[in-house]
Amino acid sequence: MAARLMSAQAQVCRLGKHVVAEAPVVRQFHASCYTASKVALSKFDSDVFLPYEKLNKRLEVVRGRLNRPLTLSEKVLYSHLDDPANQDIVRGTSYLRLRPDRVAMQDATAQMALLQFISSGLKKVAVPSTVHCDHLMGGATETLGWIRDVKKGDKNTIVTSYNRNFTGRNDANPATHCFVTSPELVTALSIAGRLDFNPLTDELTGSDGKKFKLKAPFGDELPAQGFDPGQDTYTAPPASGENVKVAVDPKSTRLQLLEPFDKWNGKDLEDLTVLIKVKGKCTTDHISAAGPWLKYRGHLDNISNNMFIGATNYENNEMNNIKNQRNGSWGGVPDVARDYKANGIKWVAVGDENYGEGSSREHAALEPRHLGGRAIIVKSFARIHETNLKKQGLLPLTFANPADYDKIQPTSKISLLNLNSLAPGKPVECEVKNGSKVDKITLNHTLNDLQIGWFKAGSALNRMKELAQ
Template sequence: KLKGWTSPKDVILKVAGILTVKGGTGAIVEYHGPGVDSISCTGMATICNMGAEIGATTSVFPYNARMEAYLKSTGRHDIASAANSYKNLLTPDPKAPYDQLIEIDLSTLEPHVNGPFTPDLANPISKLGEIAKKNDWPIDIKVGLIGSCTNSSYEDMGRCASIVKEALSHGVKSKIPFNVTPGSEQVRATIERDGIAQTLRDFGGTVLANACGPCIGQWDRKDVKKGDKNTIVTSYNRNFTGRNDANPATHCFVTSPELVTALSLAGRLDFNPLTDSLKGKDGKEFKLSDPFADELPAKGFDPGQDTYEHPPADGSKVKVDVSPTSDRLQLLEPFDKWDGKDLSDLTILIKVKGKCTTDHISAAGPWLKYRGHLDNISNNMFITATNAENGELNKVRNLQTGEWGPVPATARAYKAAGVRWCVVGDENYGEGSSREHAALEPRHLGGRAIIVKSFARIHETNLKKQGLLPLTFANPSDYDKIQPSDKISLLGLNDLAPGKQVECEIKHKDGKSERIKLNHSLNEQQISWFKAGSALNRMKEIAAGK
């Protein structure tokens, strides 16, 4: 069972280290065994929340008494009662076969700190300092950040508060800026009522809005300059390059809220609260006790402010009036319908080398203010993806002019000239958040197909919804056959069908050509989205009786 400093977060950090960011792709990850009952319901939610970081289709736990207690505590007695009636169906099937079985002994599981730059680089806390020094990672921590949708339950915040209270009793506070992001209005209101938020403030913490803040890059960071090498520790779910503060030199590590709190006390990455001591205000050394907290609030949850606005009963007369000069809001225009012809002689906008997350495709941070304006936010498209042709960021060759320029500007030039384009990518393309803009932007700027070694599932589905063709190499080594100056033709699209490969012709600059096979996972409905131009277009057709 879980004990001491080991938290539910450490389960998924350990699993990520085993499976990597693509090891769960196309799989359902089921957690079972005697250790499950030692994990709180919100702890299970943290583990499942981070299932996206291993590419899992979904993650599941068996229904148990801790889920029942949480449902009742949050006012959902009817759901708890219904679940109890069918709990025999919500448990693992006896002798169920699994494609892979991973055994983790929770009693001996060590706290982990994963990173930097990827959530699957697993570092046990006992080895972190040694590994950091070996890799020349900055040892001094600049900022500690806890919370987010992943890791800000009442129990999480309470365990952090227990650490803080002990530190304050010795006269010490956080050595570094310490930011707290409640993951919901309910958690914010409840920790305010119960004094937990104030305890964290007494520690030197700043309680931020319960929203997507530094986790997604909404952080106007002032303590370091862009390009300055530094370390931050968070209890968020992912830590891709530049994600939190738009600084590619920031080494972000993902861990539990408890470890973030302890590391913020020490201010160093090589501090291990299980073995190391801190110095109190009186100069005497002390060791932190194991963190502890109530799983659920004794007084129940405070729902906080109800900010929900009911839609009008009759919305037919509602006019959406957007200023034509707004740079933050723009009404969407329907994407063009497929013309029924093969996609011939597609220009390659960029051949991406290596990791290409949704953050690489559509950067967050300062760009988020434009998320309601598709044309403006499209100026961030692929600006942090590595171009295989030159190894550089945001620098591609315009094959019409021969000039080098930013990726978005080049895409716009192609669109203005009526040149359709595609993208060639590496493995696990589109991993990370389910950012819709990462699919909207390529479509908006004239993209028609994305051809890669493999996709992250959610992004692949998003591409389908916007009428782009997501295709994978039948032979992954064919990635190497394609050169950035090639022209790509996708043939036989009138016969596009589930399970049927797509013929791809590669025309090289020297006049030679070759053909390869591409796979896809489109079903009949998704093929209709492609033909209509997007899922929304198809919905409109259906509504019109077409």
């Protein structure tokens, strides 16, 4: 049997009137008794059924090509390939073209995804799509702790029961240390109000002045009567969305309808200004900080005010302080980028190794594009962020010779040449101008034919709209 998850409950599978098997419940990709059953895709799609037979056929094609055992993850992915017979399959290299039957989006990224989709002008999604709100629930159940005013730069500690423990995530303070532990211990430390509290041995003082100890936590591993499904507030959409308009208050600071990004004009990108040359580590959190900024996830212009504020400027070893090459003033990175955009100046950002590691936060790609960026040139990329840049129509480029990073200065002008002949595997010619000196360097990319189409159209969504017309 292929991938399967066992349950303690038994289930009888019948074909017609004949009992085929009585065994523990098994979820699997192929077994005739299960594929013969009609299972709804979701409670919202009662007349659309899980396509076990189709998934199994795709999987068998891939199994025959690879001729080796497949992991569970591989079975899930490969059974959803759009063209399993011809799909290039190389671990860590290939971009898989998938054809899912439903898309379930996490709320943190879905908000911007929905706004982007609206901006594309497409009438409807290709497959049913839903948003689940784990962050809304998590905010109520997991963020236990005591709150006090802490100035940025002051040492602080936050203890949480969920894995948002990287620098600045919870309070935008780089001096805050974040630790992950159990919900029980977070609760105990919150009640005590100090980090060295040991609930096994230490006492607390009640309002009556008496000493007491916390009892050890207890409870059922699973609720005896099952989980409360909660209140179903789902409202079905209209059968046709042709006449539906999404109204967003133009005064809103948290939601903003978007305009499609501009299409590439077919010309080389010449004399681009260097917005910032980043020194050292640059994660998606350095590019688009979290913490208090997360409330602007649905407002691209407002959240763009955090762009690169955590990145270290090569020129002065400072964060969020760069020189405006247009007028010679110094300012925050977003402010300078906005000045460039207002004056029609296109720019690039230059980075170090593993640029964009960490969270797959799409805002870290949206913000540079929104504020006038055209390319990101680095020594190497974190793979997911590199793909996010491609989707927004930015050129993610890497130095063929990493030492060429040193040839680019904050005052340099960058030209990306012969873009009309941009092709998979073909390096990009680049000229770096420092005054009267011109260095010619080579930049590599991993764009495939599909992604080059995204760049030319201005974004992946722009390209989808072109194909739909």
